[in-house]
Amino acid sequence: MPEPHKPTTLHLAAALSAPGAPRPYTAADWTRRVRLAEDGALDFVTLTDAFGERGPDALQALTVTAPATARVGLVPAVTTTHTEPFHLQAAVATLDWVSGGRAGWLPAVSTTEAEARLFGRRPVAPAAALWHEAAEVAEAAGRLWDSWEDDAEIRDLATGRFVDRDKLHYADYTGRTFSVRGPSIVPRPPQGRPVVVADTASPHARDLAARHADVALIHAQGPAAARA
DSSP states (O other), X not given: OOOOOOOOOOOOEEESOOTTOOOOOSHHHHHHHHHHHHHTTOSXXXXXXXXXXXXXXXXXXXXXXXXXXXXXXXXXXXEOTTSOHHHHHHXXXXXXXXTTSOBEEEEEOOOOHHHHHHHOSSOOOOHHHHHHHHHHHHHHHHHHHTTXXXXXXXXXXXXXXXXXXXXXXXXXXXXXXXXEOOOOSSOOOTTSSOEEEEETTSGGGHHHHHHHOSEEEOOOXXXXXXXX
16 A cells, blocks of 8 residues: 655745845834734744844844734844854843744854954854854753753742752853853743754855754755755
């Protein structure tokens, strides 16, 4: 007997921004866009970002839309270059809490000297090194989200205890360019680990996608290119 046909589930997403397009500044404008995607039954929205791009921070912009939406996933681009992994994971965890478990994040890197000069910490690194660092940030973020056990919060008003300290753990992650001890300052996100969405346009990003991504975005003109 042949195998019965299994229905395929199609997941749809929308990008809220295009390169060079003007970015809204008001909460109402961002909320309108995200609610339109939600009303259209899309699974999630993405919002690109870069240090050299003018406009509100992508993660903060989508955090504003969370209380006004109920189902659609919120996936901002978060640049891992020139930023602190500890602060990055706390911000993404906060988005997951504010949205009720609908957060994702799209790791991005900063590749230009102009962006490096904004921070003044170090010169721009080769693309391979930047994406290797991004993968390490994804690993460190996951460990920090796991640093709180699911039932670590006590919230006992009678004793004044908010958390069971025995259920918080050090992340103790060391990468090439940073180290993080932890634990996180934000309780474990509702999803445990917010969804990682990787854009594989850069060949150097594909290792991160293979090891850490829940969703991989591919750029292909046909089935053969998609398979490759």
